[in-house]
Amino acid sequence: MIHAVDTILSLALLSILFSFGSSRLPALIKVLAFQGIVVSVVPLFIVQDMSTGSIVFTLVTLAIRGIVIPGCIYLAIKKVAIQREVEPIVGYHASILAGLLLIVGATFASHHFDAPYSAVSVLLLPTAIALLGAGMFLLMARRNAIAMVLGYIMMENGIYLVGTTFSIRARHIVEFGILLDVLAGVMIMAVILQNIKQTFDDVDTARLRTLKE
Amino acid sequence: MIESVLLWTFALLTAPLFAGVIFKVKAFFGGRRGSPLLINYFTLIKLFKKGSVISTSTTFIFRLGPIVSLAAAATVLLFMPIGGHAPVISFDGDVVFVLYLLGLARFFTIAAAMDTASPFEGMGAAREAYFPIICEASMFMILILFYRLSGGLTLAAYFSGGQPSGFWQTAGSPLLFVVIAFFIILLTENARVPVDDPATHLELTMIHEVMVLDHSGPDFGLIEMGAFFKLFFYASMVARLILPFELGHPALNLGVFSLGLLLVYVAIGVTESIMARFRMDRVPKFVLTSFALAFFATVITLEFLK
Amino acid sequence: MVEIVFLIPLFTGAAAFFLPPKIGRLLLVLTGAVHLILSVMVWTARPAPIFPEYFALTPEGLLSLLVISLLFFLISIYTIAYLKASELWRETIFTGSMLLFLATMTMVTLSDHIMVMWIAIEATTLASAPLIYTHRSAASLEATWKYVLICSVGIAMALLGSVLVTVAMDVGNVDAPISFSAMAVVARQMDPVWLKAGFVFILVGYGTKMGLAPMHTWLPDAHSEAPSPASALLSGVLLNCAYLGIFKTNKIMHAAGLEGFSGPILVVFGLISITAAATFILKQTEYKRMLAYSSIENMGIIAFGTGIGGLGAYGAMICLIHHSLIKSSLFLTSGNILLGFGSRLIQQTGDLAGRMPKTFIAFFGGFAAISGFPPFGIFIGELLIVVAAFRAGHYVGAVFLLLSLCVIFAGLAHNVMKISFDPGDTPARITESASLVWPQYALLATSLVLCFWMPDTLYQTIKHAVSAIGGGF
Numbered sequence: 001m002i003h004a005v006d007t008i009l010s011l012a013l014l015s016i017l018f019s020f021g022s023s024r025l026p027a028l029i030k031v032l033a034f035q036g037i038v039v040s041v042v043p044l045f046i047v048q049d050m051s052t053g054s055i056v057f058t059l060v061t062l063a064i065r066g067i068v069i070p071g072c073i074y075l076a077i078k079k080v081a082i083q084r085e086v087e088p089i090v091g092y093h094a095s096i097l098a099g100l101l102l103i104v105g106a107t108f109a110s111h112h113f114d115a116p117y118s119a120v121s122v123l124l125l126p127t128a129i130a131l132l133g134a135g136m137f138l139l140m141a142r143r144n145a146i147a148m149v150l151g152y153i154m155m156e157n158g159i160y161l162v163g164t165t166f167s168i169r170a171r172h173i174v175e176f177g178i179l180l181d182v183l184a185g186v187m188i189m190a191v192i193l194q195n196i197k198q199t200f201d202d203v204d205t206a207r208l209r210t211l212k213e
Numbered sequence: 214m215i216e217s218v219l220l221w222t223f224a225l226l227t228a229p230l231f232a233g234v235i236f237k238v239k240a241f242f243g244g245r246r247g248s249p250l251l252i253n254y255f256t257l258i259k260l261f262k263k264g265s266v267i268s269t270s271t272t273f274i275f276r277l278g279p280i281v282s283l284a285a286a287a288t289v290l291l292f293m294p295i296g297g298h299a300p301v302i303s304f305d306g307d308v309v310f311v312l313y314l315l316g317l318a319r320f321f322t323i324a325a326a327m328d329t330a331s332p333f334e335g336m337g338a339a340r341e342a343y344f345p346i347i348c349e350a351s352m353f354m355i356l357i358l359f360y361r362l363s364g365g366l367t368l369a370a371y372f373s374g375g376q377p378s379g380f381w382q383t384a385g386s387p388l389l390f391v392v393i394a395f396f397i398i399l400l401t402e403n404a405r406v407p408v409d410d411p412a413t414h415l416e417l418t419m420i421h422e423v424m425v426l427d428h429s430g431p432d433f434g435l436i437e438m439g440a441f442f443k444l445f446f447y448a449s450m451v452a453r454l455i456l457p458f459e460l461g462h463p464a465l466n467l468g469v470f471s472l473g474l475l476l477v478y479v480a481i482g483v484t485e486s487i488m489a490r491f492r493m494d495r496v497p498k499f500v501l502t503s504f505a506l507a508f509f510a511t512v513i514t515l516e517f518l519k
Numbered sequence: 520m521v522e523i524v525f526l527i528p529l530f531t532g533a534a535a536f537f538l539p540p541k542i543g544r545l546l547l548v549l550t551g552a553v554h555l556i557l558s559v560m561v562w563t564a565r566p567a568p569i570f571p572e573y574f575a576l577t578p579e580g581l582l583s584l585l586v587i588s589l590l591f592f593l594i595s596i597y598t599i600a601y602l603k604a605s606e607l608w609r610e611t612i613f614t615g616s617m618l619l620f621l622a623t624m625t626m627v628t629l630s631d632h633i634m635v636m637w638i639a640i641e642a643t644t645l646a647s648a649p650l651i652y653t654h655r656s657a658a659s660l661e662a663t664w665k666y667v668l669i670c671s672v673g674i675a676m677a678l679l680g681s682v683l684v685t686v687a688m689d690v691g692n693v694d695a696p697i698s699f700s701a702m703a704v705v706a707r708q709m710d711p712v713w714l715k716a717g718f719v720f721i722l723v724g725y726g727t728k729m730g731l732a733p734m735h736t737w738l739p740d741a742h743s744e745a746p747s748p749a750s751a752l753l754s755g756v757l758l759n760c761a762y763l764g765i766f767k768t769n770k771i772m773h774a775a776g777l778e779g780f781s782g783p784i785l786v787v788f789g790l791i792s793i794t795a796a797a798t799f800i801l802k803q804t805e806y807k808r809m810l811a812y813s814s815i816e817n818m819g820i821i822a823f824g825t826g827i828g829g830l831g832a833y834g835a836m837i838c839l840i841h842h843s844l845i846k847s848s849l850f851l852t853s854g855n856i857l858l859g860f861g862s863r864l865i866q867q868t869g870d871l872a873g874r875m876p877k878t879f880i881a882f883f884g885g886f887a888a889i890s891g892f893p894p895f896g897i898f899i900g901e902l903l904i905v906v907a908a909f910r911a912g913h914y915v916g917a918v919f920l921l922l923s924l925c926v927i928f929a930g931l932a933h934n935v936m937k938i939s940f941d942p943g944d945t946p947a948r949i950t951e952s953a954s955l956v957w958p959q960y961a962l963l964a965t966s967l968v969l970c971f972w973m974p975d976t977l978y979q980t981i982k983h984a985v986s987a988i989g990g991g992f
Contacts, residue, residue: 006386006517007386010386010387010509010513013509013513014390014506014509017505017509021498021501021502021505092498093497093498093501096501096502096505099505100505100508100509100512103509103512104512107512107516122516122517123513123516126516132679136672139668139672145664148668149668152668152671152672152675155672155675156675156678159675159678159679159682162679162682163682166682166683166685166686166689175634177634177635177638178634178637178638178678180638181637181638181641181642181645184642184645185641185644185645185667185671188645188648188649188667189667189668189671192648192652192660192663192664192667195652195660196660196664199657199660200657205664
């Protein structure tokens with residue numbers, strides 16, 4: 001039978017596809033929250049011996065990645081009350097096909113690497129690479145500024161999963177610092193988003209094209 | 214062999230009965246008692262008693278359409294392992310044959326529709342030709358998955374004997390995505406909500422009904438029967454996937470299979486009751502979801518197998 | 520107790536958000552002065568850090584620390600006068616952010632752990648974002664958005680690279696702390712494939728922050744939209760800090776014997792940056808953007824020199840130090856021009872020599888310095904890099920470098936002549952008070968003096984820093 005980790009990782013991959021095909025921002029934020037929770041919870045399943053410090057740290061990571069960061073963006077959206085749907089650069093059908101190709105590519109790529117935890121779950125590395133690629137795709141293929149920030153958060157989740165998949169030793173203080181940095185970055189981005197909405201009355205980044213060369 | 218033929222006859226005879234379940238479920242959601250379960254039989258008898266009215270602008274293709282669609286639907290049931298028992302005919306590669314037989318039926322239905330020279334029917338034919346393309350992609354994705362899991366290319370290899378339970382054991386939870394993808398394909402191929410509303414009266418919103426608008430009397434009866442058989446075919450695949458139990462005695466297997474079929478038809482009825490028909494440009498996205506799910510399930514499962 | 524050097528600005532920065540603006544200005548200068556004194560003390564006394572696994576005193580870190588301190592002190596003096604002359608909407612945010620910026624940059628120079636360095640560099644991005652948005656216009660909002668997004672994405676790549684470097688350690692079964700100095704010792708045992716992959720990601724990531732093309736697109740916008748003291752810090756200091764990350768990783772590559780891989784990549788990125796700067800600088804209509812492209816060019820030269828190694832690495836370090844001094848003085852001067860003429864467009868300026876003579880001296884001197892004229896330091900640095908390129912056989916690269924330098928000189932000269940000597944009649948809007956002019960003079964003078972004479976400790980530290988990447992005579 002399948003390891004429990006595999007189930008949640010495959011659901012995370014499915015959520016990537018869902019995020020590509022969805023046009024509604026609240027749905028995208030919920031997907032991101034789910035991915036944050038999955039990514040934070042994975043160490044609980046795969047690491048053999050967890051000290052109390054590790055467990056506490058994992059729970060804090062879960063709270064920040066799964067609740068605080070999506071909450072920040074959600075509050076930013078509510079405050080600016082986005083009305084108009086912004087047409088993306090890459091359409092939704094093409095995005096879903098791109099997402100499928102991404103998952104296949106991630107699966108192929110992960111066969112070339114020999115990660116320490118591959119024996120536990122064969123889906124760890126593909127999910128990490130897919131999250132990374134999906135975040136970059138959202139950054140490049142969407143014109144909506146909020147979707148770009150969500151792409152950045154997805155990328156950070158992917159990098160975190162790469163870290164937990166690859167490295168054997170846990171270095172908690174440092175990971176905590178990284179997390180705080182990401183959190184601060186997201187908060188600043190949320191503030192900028194609000195200012196963009198107030199200044200331009202729109203979050204379409206095509207409006208942010210005046211500075212050239 | 215005899216049992217297979219008996220099971221096939223059982224399928225042919227009970228297909229209208231199961232289709233009547235959908236009406237009952239929809240009525241239940243509407244707070245009504247609804248039509249009796251045997252309504253489809255009464256409808257068929259009524260239709261066969263009538264005479265046909267054939268438009269003067271049609272050719273022999275128009276009369277061929279219903280016959281081919283019924284013949285194809287009945288033939289594909291010959292290949293389907295009903296109740297998990299071996300089917301009447303089975304040869305290597307019959308899966309592809311079955312799919313293209315259904316495609317042949319669809320081609321003739323479309324040709325018959327366009328033969329009437331009516332603009333509405335041409336419109337419906339265009340839509341009918343478009344949506345199943347993506348369905349075919351999904352079907353083939355699922356077939357690839359089943360082929361890698363079982364190693365054979367016959368419907369018997371996938372749905373009879375130890376089979377769908379074997380799939381569940383090897384592949385596990387990704388198969389759930391396959392079930393959902395299959396269900397979406399079922400809804401699309403059989404012109405159910407949310408792809409098409411079988412109860413609509415407006416020609417502009419029809420996809421499937423508009424193609425058969427001009428058929429009447431026995432021709433229409435043949436088309437209806439073909440539709441029942443086709444629905445039975447798809448539903449039996451989903452039924453075997455969700456209740457893959459092998460209980461030893463053929464009668465018990467048939468019972469479990471009928472229960473599975475009932476569940477699938479009830480699910481169709483529930484879907485029809487709680488969802489509205491999608492706007493036309495959302496339908497491809499809906500069908501693409503089934504392709505994405507099938508593809509995803511294939512990648513994940515094959516990942517596990519490696 | 521080395522960490523106090525960045526803890527003090529951290530606290531004063533946090534405090535400046537809540538104190539009234541006048542006290543904030545005072546706090547700015549005081550912190551600058553204290554920071555300078557502490558830096559000199561760190562140089563002479565070399566105290567030990569409290570958290571030795573995270574922070575350490577490296578020669579390149581010490582160099583950057585001294586440069587940061589000197590620059591911030593002089594810039595803070597200028598800022599007081601600048602803030603008096605211009606009206607800022609929320610001055611507390613500006614002052615607080617400047618101080619936090621100083622704290623985070625200091626943290627970068629002192630960090631030794633690979634992840635702590637990442638945290639510090641990302642923190643500099645976050646601390647400087649409010650600075651760019653100070654004037655609250657649509658253009659500055661766009662510049663801030665591009666800055667935060669592009670730099671954060673780039674730095675995320677650097678995080679991935681850092682993770683891959685730690686993987687190289689795990690795969691090689693090396694048990695050492697994840698600090699740059701420890702890794703340089705055990706570098707030969709680390710897995711080369713993962714190390715190379717990590718280096719590429721770190722180069723792309725921190726290169727985004729440093730302004731290497733093609734990841735440089737945020738730089739002209741951010742540096743031109745920010746107020747001039749902030750631009751001086753961004754251009755003069757922040758790019759150095761990003762370079763530190765690349766430098767330390769390059770050190771590990773050299774220690775692992777992989778300089779044949781890292782060198783050419785650095786050379787290529789350097790050449791692309793120089794060419795991109797040369798291409799765009801010709802069409803500039805704003806003087807601050809022109810200076811920003813000049814920064815990109817200089818960063819390209821530094822990357823090129825580092826990639827060549829040997830004498831080139833020494834030249835790159837010289838260029839780094841002198842570029843900080845000269846570019847920040849140029850940006851401060853541009854602040855004067857903005858205050859004097861009220862516009863960032865070159866067309867709206869003119870006759871700087873007549874209307875604002877003291878600024879003109881600093882401006883022209885800075886222009887000569889950044890173009891590589893003796894007796895300023897960049898001349899020596901660029902000369903050494905070109906010589907090293909020819910010695911190493913990179914003829915094509917050296918020719919490209921020289922051509923681009925000529926093109927950039929032409930672009931700069933064209934605009935500088937226009938600003939300085941084009942006819943103009945309305946008088947300047949400000950009077951050139953001492954604190955608006957003397958910081959630039961001090962910076963230029965430092966560069967001039969350092970070209971001829973370096974204190975021996977400084978010389979030894981530079982040699983020590985570059986010897987690890989194969990530099991030196």
